[in-house]
Amino acid sequence: MEQQQLIRKLENSLHKGFIDQNKPISGQFKPKLLSNKHHETVLSTLLQELKTCNTFIFSVAFITEGGLTTLKTMLYDLKQKGIKGRILTSTFLNFNQPKMFKELLKLNNVEVRLTNEKGFHSKGYIFDHQDYYSLIVGSSNLTDHALKANYEWNVFLTSLEDGEIINHFKNQFEDAWSEAVPLSEEWIANYKQYYEIKPFIKHSDLNTLELNAKYLTNTLADSLSIKPNKMQTAALEQLKSLRATGAQKGLIISATGTGKTYLSAFDVRNFSPKKMLFIVHREQILKKAMHDYRQILGGHEDDYGILSGNSKDFHAKYLFATIQTISRKGYLQQFAKEQFDYILIDEVHKAGADSYLKVINYFTPKFLLGMTATPERTDKFNIYELFDYNIAYEIRLQAALEEDMLCPFHYFGVLDYEKDGEIIDDATELRKLVSSERVKHIIEKINYYGYSGDRVRGLMFCSSKEEVCELSATLNNKGLRTIGLTGDNSQEEREEAIRKLDSGEFEYILTVDIFNEGIDIPYLNQIVMLRQTQSSIIFIQQLGRGLRKHPSKEYVTIIDFIGNYKNNYLIPIALSGDQTMNKDNVRRKTVNTDYIQGVSTINFEEIAKKKIFDAINKTNLSTLKTLRDAYTEVKNRLGRIPTLYDFIEQNSIDPEVIISYSDNHYNFLVRMKEPLPSLTDYELAVLSMFSKEFLNGKRIHEVLLIDLLLAYESISKGTFIQRLKNVGTYVDDATIRSVENMFSLKFHTQSDMKKYKFKPMIEIINGIYKFNEEIRESLRNSFFKENIKDIVKCAYVKNKKYDKTQALTLFEKYSRRDVCRLLNWPHDDSSTIYGYRAKHNTCPIFVTYHKKDEVETSQAYGDEFLSPELFRWFTRNRLALDSNEVKNILSYKESGMKIHLFTKKDDGEGTDFYYLGPVDIAENSPKNETMPDGKGNNLKVVTMNLILEQPVQYDIYHYLVEE
Structure with missing residues (x-):
C-alpha cells in the first residue's frame, strides 16, 4: 500500500476511533474494543493479525496449554512461510505449568524467554506488518478462556513505525527481553522441581477447579445431593x-x-x-x-x-x-x-x-x-x-x-502424509499406510498438537482391521505403547485394554468399526482420525468419545489426518451441523469456524483446508440419493410430507438446493414418489417462477407483493409502497418498475419467458395489482395456494440475512442475473456482462480470482488484491485510456455512476460471486499496460486500483486470495 494512502487511511481511522464515530470513512485501522462479545473474539483478531504479519512479539504473564493450542495450527502455517516470532512470559504466581513450557519448546519458529521482572503481569501482542504495526493490549492472557470465552477488555490499535505508542511498547518489550532467560529443557527441569514443592494448589486455569468441583458433584453423589443441570x-x-x-x-x-x-x-x-x-x-x-x-x-x-x-x-x-x-x-x-x-x-x-x-x-x-x-x-x-x-x-x-455440558475440544485438520506429490487417499495400499515415513509423520503431528493432562490417553480410528494391527505394531516399534482392537476382540479384551489405557500401560488404543458409540472412556484426551470421513454421523460419534468431562483434562485434542478423500466435504458439515448441502454454506463453515461455542476451536492447516475446498468443488452435494436421504429423515421426523419450510425449520437441506434440482417443490415430491393432487402445466410454471426467482429472499419486494395478493384479491400501488416502507426496506420508482418487470416478464429472456408461458403473472391496471385471471382461479385450489404460501414463508426467512435498506448486502453472494435484477436493469443482460458492463448508470465488475490453467492467455488477467481494501483490476484487452468504454468508467463521479465489485475464488464455486461493495478508483492509478496473448504478441489493457468502501471481511479475503 502506498505510504501516503496508508497515512491518510490511518488518520481517518483514528478520527473515527477517537473523535467522531459517525465520520463516513473506511474503518480498516480504527481502534476497537475486543471483549469476546458479538462474534468478534480476541482469538479471531489474533489469528487475523498473525496471518498477515511479517513477525510478531507477545508479552504475556500467563499461558495455558489450551491457549497455546488454539494458535498451533496458525504457528505451523507461519513456520511453513518462514515467519518467526518471540514470546516473553514469566513464572509469576507459579501459574504457568512445566508441561506448558514443554509445549512452547515445540514451536520451532518462536523464540521464548522468561523474564525476571518482579510482578510481571503484562498482556500485549504486537504484529509487524509490511507497512504498519498492530497491537492488542488489555486484559487477555494467552489462555483459551481469555482468548475466546471470558468477558475481556482489550484495545486493538494500529500504528506506523514512527508512532510514539508502538515505540513505547516495543522499547519496553526489548528492555525486558534483553534481560530475560532463554527457555530450555534444563530451565524447565529446574522449574519443575521448584513448581512441585510449592505449598499452594497449582492449576493452569481457574476453570480446572470448577471442572473438578462439577466432577466431584457427579461422581461422589453417595454423600452429596445430585441435582439436574x-x-x-x-x-x-x-x-x-x-x-x-x-x-x-x-x-x-x-x-x-x-x-x-x-x-x-x-x-x-x-x-x-x-x-x-x-x-x-x-x-x-x-x-x-x-x-x-x-x-x-x-x-x-x-x-x-x-x-x-x-x-x-x-x-x-x-x-x-x-x-x-x-x-x-x-x-x-x-x-x-x-x-x-x-x-x-x-x-x-x-x-x-x-x-x-x-x-x-x-x-x-x-x-x-x-x-x-x-x-x-x-x-x-x-x-x-x-x-x-x-x-x-x-x-x-x-x-x-454452549451450555458448558461437554469437555471443550480443539480440532486440528492436518494434511496426511505426502510423498512425491501423492497424498494418502481411499486407494492407498496398506504398505503405504504403515510405512515408516507415514508413521513418522503421524507421530510428529500427535506430538506437536499434544493433549491436556499428565499423560496421553488416546484413541486412534483406522481405516481397516489390517491397518489397526500393522500400525499398532509399527508404533510400538517406534517407542509408543499401543494396542489394536477390532470387532474380532471379545468384550473382556476390550475392557482390559481400556483399563490399561487408564493405568498408563497403554498410551493409545487403535480401532476400526468399534468404539464409535456405546463406550464410556471419559479420561480420553486425544482422538486421532486416520481414516476418511464416511458420514457426518460417524464423525460426530467418534469425536464424541472424548467429550465427557473428567478432572484429568481441560480439553480433548482431535487430530484429523486429511488426505485426498472425495468425502472431505463432510468434515465441515459434521463439525458445524449444517445439513443444508449448500456449497457456499459448507465453504464458509470451513473458512470461518467461529460458530463453535465456548472455548472449543476448529483449526485447519492451510494445505488440508485446500483439500476440503477441492472436495467441495468436485462433489455434487445435491444428488438424488443425498436429497432423498434428507427428505426421508425430515419426513420420518414429522410423520408427514414435509414442506419447503419444514426443511429450514428442521435444519435440513436448503430449499434452494431442492429448487435448483427440480425447479419447484411439486416436481421434487414427484421424484420422491409421493402421491399428489394434480396441477396444470401453468400452475407448475407459476410455482417454478416464484421458487426460482424469489425463494432466495435476495429482495423482499416481490415476496411482499405475492403475500399481499394471497391475502387480498387486489392491492393498490400506493398500499404496496406503504407496506414496503412499513417493513423498513428501500423504495424508489426504479425498484418498483423492476418489481413490475419481473411479474410482467419484461425483465426475462425469451428462454425464461417460454418456461413461464409468456403470460404476465400480475396485471397492473390503473395502479391496481392483481394476479392474472388464471392464477386467481388456481388459488381456489388449496393445494396450489399452500405451495405458494410455502415459497413466501421460506423467502421471508431467507431475506433475514440481507440488508433491507439497500439493494445489495456486503459479502453475500449474487449471480450476474441477480445483480441485473437488484440494480434495477430493465432486462436480464447477464449473458452479455462477462467481466463487467457499464449500463443504466451502474457498472458491476465480476472477477474470478483464480483462473483455470486452461484459460487462454489473452483472458488470464492479473486481477489481484493489493490489500483487503485495494484491488488491482484489468479492463478487457484491446482497450486504452482514451477508449470510450474506459473513459465512461473513469468519469463515474461526474456521471453519478456506481461501480460495484464482485468476486469468487474459482469456477468451482458456480455462478455466484461475493459482493465486496461499491468502489472508487484510486487517483492516478489508471494506466495503459500490456498483457501477452500467448502468441508472442502483447495486447493493450488498462489497469486501475479500486478502493473498497469497506475492507473485505477477514475470512473471505484469505479464502479468496490463497492458492
Whole structure:
C-alpha cells in the first residue's frame, strides 16, 4: 500500500476511533474494543493479525496449554512461510505449568524467554506488518478462556513505525527481553522441581477447579445431593408436559456426554414406577447405568438387578437388561406384558433391529422412553414413528458446548502424509499406510498438537482391521505403547485394554468399526482420525468419545489426518451441523469456524483446508440419493410430507438446493414418489417462477407483493409502497418498475419467458395489482395456494440475512442475473456482462480470482488484491485510456455512476460471486499496460486500483486470495 494512502487511511481511522464515530470513512485501522462479545473474539483478531504479519512479539504473564493450542495450527502455517516470532512470559504466581513450557519448546519458529521482572503481569501482542504495526493490549492472557470465552477488555490499535505508542511498547518489550532467560529443557527441569514443592494448589486455569468441583458433584453423589443441570431440568419439564397430553412414548435426542443416564434416572424418580426396565446393548454400560441410578433413586441394594449373560436378577424393582438376553424367547416370556410401568431404551437408534422390536412389541408399559445422540438412520427404519413422533427434548453438539455440558475440544485438520506429490487417499495400499515415513509423520503431528493432562490417553480410528494391527505394531516399534482392537476382540479384551489405557500401560488404543458409540472412556484426551470421513454421523460419534468431562483434562485434542478423500466435504458439515448441502454454506463453515461455542476451536492447516475446498468443488452435494436421504429423515421426523419450510425449520437441506434440482417443490415430491393432487402445466410454471426467482429472499419486494395478493384479491400501488416502507426496506420508482418487470416478464429472456408461458403473472391496471385471471382461479385450489404460501414463508426467512435498506448486502453472494435484477436493469443482460458492463448508470465488475490453467492467455488477467481494501483490476484487452468504454468508467463521479465489485475464488464455486461493495478508483492509478496473448504478441489493457468502501471481511479475503 502506498505510504501516503496508508497515512491518510490511518488518520481517518483514528478520527473515527477517537473523535467522531459517525465520520463516513473506511474503518480498516480504527481502534476497537475486543471483549469476546458479538462474534468478534480476541482469538479471531489474533489469528487475523498473525496471518498477515511479517513477525510478531507477545508479552504475556500467563499461558495455558489450551491457549497455546488454539494458535498451533496458525504457528505451523507461519513456520511453513518462514515467519518467526518471540514470546516473553514469566513464572509469576507459579501459574504457568512445566508441561506448558514443554509445549512452547515445540514451536520451532518462536523464540521464548522468561523474564525476571518482579510482578510481571503484562498482556500485549504486537504484529509487524509490511507497512504498519498492530497491537492488542488489555486484559487477555494467552489462555483459551481469555482468548475466546471470558468477558475481556482489550484495545486493538494500529500504528506506523514512527508512532510514539508502538515505540513505547516495543522499547519496553526489548528492555525486558534483553534481560530475560532463554527457555530450555534444563530451565524447565529446574522449574519443575521448584513448581512441585510449592505449598499452594497449582492449576493452569481457574476453570480446572470448577471442572473438578462439577466432577466431584457427579461422581461422589453417595454423600452429596445430585441435582439436574439446566438441560436436564428443561427436558424433565418437557417429559412431564408430554405425559400430561396422554402420550405413552417419548424420545430424547441428546449429544454424547450430556448426561442422558442421569436425566432418565431423574425422570424415573418423578414417575415413581412400581417396576422399571432399562435396556442397553452392552453389559458394561448396564453396570455404570445401575450405579448412576442408585445415586439418584436411592433405596435398598436388592432393588437393583441385572439381566444379562452373566446375571439373572428377574425380580428386581429396577432391572437393567441387555437386549441380547431379554429378547430371547425363554427370558422374555417370564415377564408379564404389563410387568414394567416404565421402560427405557438406551442408544435407541438401534431399535429397528428385530431383537428390539420383539421386546417393544411384547411389553405394554405406561411410558416408554428412548434415548439417543444420533436418531438419523441409514437403514430406512423410522425411529420417530416408533415413538409416535414425540420428541420430548433435543440438544445437539453446538448447544451442549454452549451450555458448558461437554469437555471443550480443539480440532486440528492436518494434511496426511505426502510423498512425491501423492497424498494418502481411499486407494492407498496398506504398505503405504504403515510405512515408516507415514508413521513418522503421524507421530510428529500427535506430538506437536499434544493433549491436556499428565499423560496421553488416546484413541486412534483406522481405516481397516489390517491397518489397526500393522500400525499398532509399527508404533510400538517406534517407542509408543499401543494396542489394536477390532470387532474380532471379545468384550473382556476390550475392557482390559481400556483399563490399561487408564493405568498408563497403554498410551493409545487403535480401532476400526468399534468404539464409535456405546463406550464410556471419559479420561480420553486425544482422538486421532486416520481414516476418511464416511458420514457426518460417524464423525460426530467418534469425536464424541472424548467429550465427557473428567478432572484429568481441560480439553480433548482431535487430530484429523486429511488426505485426498472425495468425502472431505463432510468434515465441515459434521463439525458445524449444517445439513443444508449448500456449497457456499459448507465453504464458509470451513473458512470461518467461529460458530463453535465456548472455548472449543476448529483449526485447519492451510494445505488440508485446500483439500476440503477441492472436495467441495468436485462433489455434487445435491444428488438424488443425498436429497432423498434428507427428505426421508425430515419426513420420518414429522410423520408427514414435509414442506419447503419444514426443511429450514428442521435444519435440513436448503430449499434452494431442492429448487435448483427440480425447479419447484411439486416436481421434487414427484421424484420422491409421493402421491399428489394434480396441477396444470401453468400452475407448475407459476410455482417454478416464484421458487426460482424469489425463494432466495435476495429482495423482499416481490415476496411482499405475492403475500399481499394471497391475502387480498387486489392491492393498490400506493398500499404496496406503504407496506414496503412499513417493513423498513428501500423504495424508489426504479425498484418498483423492476418489481413490475419481473411479474410482467419484461425483465426475462425469451428462454425464461417460454418456461413461464409468456403470460404476465400480475396485471397492473390503473395502479391496481392483481394476479392474472388464471392464477386467481388456481388459488381456489388449496393445494396450489399452500405451495405458494410455502415459497413466501421460506423467502421471508431467507431475506433475514440481507440488508433491507439497500439493494445489495456486503459479502453475500449474487449471480450476474441477480445483480441485473437488484440494480434495477430493465432486462436480464447477464449473458452479455462477462467481466463487467457499464449500463443504466451502474457498472458491476465480476472477477474470478483464480483462473483455470486452461484459460487462454489473452483472458488470464492479473486481477489481484493489493490489500483487503485495494484491488488491482484489468479492463478487457484491446482497450486504452482514451477508449470510450474506459473513459465512461473513469468519469463515474461526474456521471453519478456506481461501480460495484464482485468476486469468487474459482469456477468451482458456480455462478455466484461475493459482493465486496461499491468502489472508487484510486487517483492516478489508471494506466495503459500490456498483457501477452500467448502468441508472442502483447495486447493493450488498462489497469486501475479500486478502493473498497469497506475492507473485505477477514475470512473471505484469505479464502479468496490463497492458492
